[in-house]
Amino acid sequence: MAxxxxxxxxxxxxxxxxxxxxxxxxKDGEFVxxxxxxxxxxxxLLRLIAGLETISDGxxxxxxxxxxxxxxxxxxxxxxFQSYALYPHMTVxxxxxxxxxxxxxxxxxxxxxxxxxxxxxxxKVQKAAKSLxxxxxxxxxxxxxxxxxxxxxxxxxxxxxxxxxFLFDExxxxxxxxxxxxxxxxxxxxxxxxxxxxIYVTHDQVEAMTLADKIVVVNGGHVAQCGSPLELYHHPANxxxxxxxxxxSMNFLEGTITAVHAGSLDVLLDYxxxxxxxxxxxxxxxxxxxxxxGIRPEHMKEGNDQSFKLSAKVNVVERLGEASYLYLENGDNxxxxxxxxxxxxTKSGNKVELCADFSAVHVFNAExxxxxxxxxxxxxxxxxxSA
Amino acid sequence: xxxxxxxxxxxxxxxxxxxxxxxxxxxxxxxMNSFKSKKGIFRDPLALPTGTTFDLVGFEKVxxxxxxxxxxxxxxxxxxxSLIFVLLLGAMAAWALAEYDFPGSxxxxxxxAIGIMIPIRLGSxxxxxxxxxxxxxxxxxxxxxxxxxxxLPLAIFILREFIxxxxxxxxxxxxxxxxxxxxxFWSIILPLIRPALATVAVFTMIPIWNDLWFPLIxxxxxxxxxxxxxxxxxxxxxxTDWNAVLASLTLAIVPILILYVIFSRQLIRGLTSGAxx
Ligand SMILES: Nc1ncnc2c1ncn2[C@@H]1O[C@H](COP(=O)(O)OP(=O)(O)OP(=O)(O)O)[C@@H](O)[C@H]1O
Ligand SMILES: [Mg+2]
Numbered sequence: 001m002a003x004x005x006x007x008x009x010x011x012x013x014x015x016x017x018x019x020x021x022x023x024x025x026x027k028d029g030e031f032v033x034x035x036x037x038x039x040x041x042x043x044x045l046l047r048l049i050a051g052l053e054t055i056s057d058g059x060x061x062x063x064x065x066x067x068x069x070x071x072x073x074x075x076x077x078x079x080x081f082q083s084y085a086l087y088p089h090m091t092v093x094x095x096x097x098x099x100x101x102x103x104x105x106x107x108x109x110x111x112x113x114x115x116x117x118x119x120x121x122x123x124k125v126q127k128a129a130k131s132l133x134x135x136x137x138x139x140x141x142x143x144x145x146x147x148x149x150x151x152x153x154x155x156x157x158x159x160x161x162x163x164x165x166f167l168f169d170e171x172x173x174x175x176x177x178x179x180x181x182x183x184x185x186x187x188x189x190x191x192x193x194x195x196x197x198x199i200y201v202t203h204d205q206v207e208a209m210t211l212a213d214k215i216v217v218v219n220g221g222h223v224a225q226c227g228s229p230l231e232l233y234h235h236p237a238n239x240x241x242x243x244x245x246x247x248x249s250m251n252f253l254e255g256t257i258t259a260v261h262a263g264s265l266d267v268l269l270d271y272x273x274x275x276x277x278x279x280x281x282x283x284x285x286x287x288x289x290x291x292x293x294g295i296r297p298e299h300m301k302e303g304n305d306q307s308f309k310l311s312a313k314v315n316v317v318e319r320l321g322e323a324s325y326l327y328l329e330n331g332d333n334x335x336x337x338x339x340x341x342x343x344x345x346t347k348s349g350n351k352v353e354l355c356a357d358f359s360a361v362h363v364f365n366a367e368x369x370x371x372x373x374x375x376x377x378x379x380x381x382x383x384x385x386s387a
Numbered sequence: 388x389x390x391x392x393x394x395x396x397x398x399x400x401x402x403x404x405x406x407x408x409x410x411x412x413x414x415x416x417x418x419m420n421s422f423k424s425k426k427g428i429f430r431d432p433l434a435l436p437t438g439t440t441f442d443l444v445g446f447e448k449v450x451x452x453x454x455x456x457x458x459x460x461x462x463x464x465x466x467x468x469s470l471i472f473v474l475l476l477g478a479m480a481a482w483a484l485a486e487y488d489f490p491g492s493x494x495x496x497x498x499x500a501i502g503i504m505i506p507i508r509l510g511s512x513x514x515x516x517x518x519x520x521x522x523x524x525x526x527x528x529x530x531x532x533x534x535x536x537x538x539l540p541l542a543i544f545i546l547r548e549f550i551x552x553x554x555x556x557x558x559x560x561x562x563x564x565x566x567x568x569x570x571x572f573w574s575i576i577l578p579l580i581r582p583a584l585a586t587v588a589v590f591t592m593i594p595i596w597n598d599l600w601f602p603l604i605x606x607x608x609x610x611x612x613x614x615x616x617x618x619x620x621x622x623x624x625x626x627t628d629w630n631a632v633l634a635s636l637t638l639a640i641v642p643i644l645i646l647y648v649i650f651s652r653q654l655i656r657g658l659t660s661g662a663x664x
Contacts, residue, residue, distance in 0.1 A: 052559050073565025085556035089578045098574070099564025161564065 002076075002164035002197045003028050004049065008058035011044055018044050020221045021058065026199070026214070031191050033208040034201045035244070036218035042201045043169055045218065049199060050079050050167050062164065078158035079167040082174065084150045086142040086157075093138040096125045096157045121160075128156040131193070132186075148179045155190070168200040172207065184210060205245055209233070217241050239368035242294050248325065250362070251300075251336045253293045257285055263374045265363070267291060271330070276308055279374040280363050291371075292364045297325065297339040299360035302346065306355035312336065314350045326352065414640070421445050421633035428629055445634030455635065457610065458617035463642055465527050465613060466595045469534035473591050474584055476535070477542030478550075482572050484543065485550040486558070496547065502540030507533070508600060518605055525608040533601050538591040549583035550576060585653035588646075596643050614639045 004026040011019040019041050026032050034042045047053045049060065051072040060068055067075050086095050100121045129135050132152040142150055151171060158166055171187070172180045188211055191198050202208055208215050209229045217224040217232065217240070224244075225237040236242035242250045258275060259266035260282045268275050278293070285291075295308070312328040315335055322342050327335040338354055346352055363371045419435060420428050427440025434440070449455050484496050507514075514533060523529040553576065561571045577584070602616040614635065621631040 050559075050563060052562065071565075072563040077563065079560070079563045081556045081560060083554065083556045085554065085560035087557065087561075087575060099561075099566060157560075157564070 002063055003061075004165065004197065004199075005061040005064075006049075006058065007061075009045070009048060009055060009060060010057035011041070011048060011053065012056045017056075018221050019048075022218075022221075022223055024216055024223065024226060026197060028197055029195050031198045031200065031211055031213045032216060033212035033214070034199065034216045034218055035203060035205055035208040036224075037244070038203060040218045041221045042203070042218050046079075046167050046169055046199060046201050049165075050077055051075050052079075076164040077167055078161045078163035078165075079169070080154045080158050080171050082170040084142075084154040084174075086150060086153055088142055091139050091141055092129075092134060092145070092153050092156075093125060095142065095153055096128060096160050097121050099157065099161055100124065124160045124162075125156075128159040131159070131190075132156050147175055148183065151175065151183060152186075155187075159190075159194070164197065166194075166196055166198045168198065170202055171200075172202070172204075187211065205247065209245070215245075217244060219244075235370070236294075236362065237370055239292060239294065239364045239370075242362055242364070242370070246296055248297050248337045248339070250294045250296050251338075253295075253336075255291050255293055257287055257289045257291060260285060260287060265291075267293065267363070269293065272311070274310070278308070278361055278363055279358050281372040281374055285365065285371065290366045292368075294362040294364060295356050295360060297337040300338045300340075300354050300356045302338075302340055302344065302352055302354060304353045304355050307358045308356045308361050310354045310356075312352060312354065314346055314348050314352055317346060317348050328352075328354075417633055417636050418640070421630070421637040425630055428633075442630075445630030445632075446638070448628065448631045449635045449638065452631070453617060453620060453635075454609065455614075455617065455638070458612055458614045459638075459642070461527060461611060462596060462613040462615070462639075465530045465534065466592055466643075466646075469531050469538060469595055470588055470592050472531065472535040473538035473542050474588060477539050477587065478546050478577060478580065478584065479572070480539070481543045481546035481550050482576055485547045496543075499540050499543050503544060507537045511600070511604060515604055523605075525606050525611050527606065527611055529605045530601055530611075530613075533605065534595045534598075538595070542587045542591060545587050546580060546583055549580045553579055581653050585650040588650045592646055593643065596639075 006024045009022040216226045219240050225241040232245045253271050255267040255269040258268045264277050264279045266277050314326050316327040318325040324344050326338040330336050422436045423440045424442035518529045599615045602613045618635045621628040
């Protein structure tokens with residue numbers, strides 16, 4: 001059992017505050033992924049949980065016990081580093097067994113012996129090696145292994161310790177694309193087999209979406225949103241999350257509110273001065289407010305049979321086979337992107353009619369927070385995966 | 388272009404060869420002449436020993452007339468024990484200074500670095516007073532203490548740099564593994580700085596082995612004399628027994644050469660490869 005609870009966690013390096021009060025609840029056995037742009041504080045947060053950095057303020061609980069002042073091993077965590085951090089002068093076997101042979105036990109901090117007995121250790125190492133297909137490499141040195149194998153050794157070293165919580169810091173970023181997909185699947189399988197709590201840091205949103213039970217999007221030292229992958233995809237709480245999750249990323253259109261009705265807003269889009277009436281709870285908005293409208297490329301299609309309409313000139317067409325991406329003229333801003341059918345005959349230079357369903361249209365206020373939609377379209381409510 | 392490419396290494400090699408010859412020539416002379424008779428040495432110092440000039444009289448004299456075995460044992464024990472202290476204490480201090488941020492750690496590092504710049508011989512008088520005060524005159528302990536102090540600053544300075552270069556992830560991985568700080572030092576840091584330890588060992592051992600000054604003022608008795616001091620009995624004010632001097636110098640090269648070979652084996656580069664990508 002290992003529930004983890006972060007309340008008001010802050011971290012400063014000298015005067016510079018890097019994390020500004022993080023609250024996250026992680027349930028036992030959950031696979032949680034921290035994502036965010038570079039430098040947002042993901043690694044720092046992970047290292048705070050690991051106990052490799054001191055927490056400046058706030059409380060960290062594992063299993064209901066405050067662990068702020070505990071060492072990494074007392075917290076019963078195991079960490080897999082981005083750089084693998086294998087001991088270069090030890091064989092694969094020794095790398096995995098090292099943490100077991102000598103704990104904190106024994107005189108002089110384990111210098112004179114102590115730790116678990118040999119047979120037990122051997123059993124554990126062999127078992128981990130088997131599950132990671134490392135049996136043939138046990139007597140090699142890290143320098144004699146490929147990147148993927150080193151990665152597996154690093155994971156093996158974590159497994160043998162049988163920790164409550166696994167921490168991964170961008171474990172796949174040094175691997176090539178094919179190996180990355182493989183290892184990703186292995187990690188997913190590992191999570192099923194071990195039923196352990198896993199916290200995983202990445203800046204790759206595909207990894208986040210595919211692996212996570214729960215994604216924590218971090219931005220500039222704040223939690224931007226925390227929820228299941230589909231929740232984040234369909235109901236981003238703010239513009240940052242909306243733009244960060246999904247690939248290609250969401251299209252944003254600037255606009256101004258021209259009228260406020262009971263269950264909808266009229267928005268004048270800067271895009272081609274068209275007005276759209278969008279079903280949004282009008283509370284806290286007034287006429288003249290600036291808003292941003294967000295639509296994902298895959299939720300737009302060619303045609304005019306849906307409620308939200310747009311016409312535009314196509315600048316570039318990218319054909320990927322199963323789909324084609326149309327990039328639309330958008331003045332000096334980033335071009336709008338539409339994911340359309342692979343058979344689409346649209347060419348660059350064409351004028352096209354585009355439409356989208358209102359249930360897929362997001363509206364963000366000037367602060368970037370999402371406004372609540374009034375449509376209750378079941379299609380876009382995240383399904384309960386765990387049930 | 389092609390010419391300059393070829394001349395570059397050639398020039399470098401020429402300079403290095405020159406230097407090697409200059410550095411090795413005196414040693415060559417010593418060793419060669421130690422196998423010659425007195426006449427052979429004085430008639431033609433630069434000639435190789437021939438059938439008529441070959442003579443082992445120097446070695447015979449050294450072994451028969453002096454307690455050379457005692458000098459040798461003294462020199463070796465002083466050098467090896469000081470070396471062990473310098474490496475062990477130096478590595479421990481370097482690890483502490485590199486890894487832990489405690490109040491005054493920078494000042495401490497600076498203070499130790501000053502020891503590199505100030506020759507320890509400047510303190511000979513106070514050292515002698517201290518040794519006398521401790522009643523350690525004419526003991527090998529006195530020499531070991533002084534040599535350890537003399538070797539530590541450079542050892543700490545060099546080892547600290549090397550320890551700082553060990554990837555942080557390795558230490559943190561070990562800490563996550565529940566490995567104690569002592570154990571991290573012994574099982575991870577020390578093996579990884581082996582090349583640096585070997586370098587420091589060579590730089591520390593040679594001045595100790597060659598030193599004449601401290602044996603002379605701190606431990607000049609027959610029982611505690613080192614090789615360098617022992618040889619002095621063959622160098623008189625009026626007559627110098629060159630055969631014996633050269634023979635004992637030749638013998639003195641042997642142990643230090645063996646130690647050097649042992650340490651230079653450790654100077655393997657790229658030991659950390661494979662640790663982190
Ligand atoms: N030891 C340190 N001293 C001062 N500032 C630090 C230190 N470590 C990290 N920071 C700062 O904290 C911020 C967050 O760093 P962190 O390593 O957590 O980023 P990250 O989200 O992991 O980024 P990336 O995806 O590039 O790994 C950065 O702005 C960084 O400059
Ligand atoms: Mg990072």
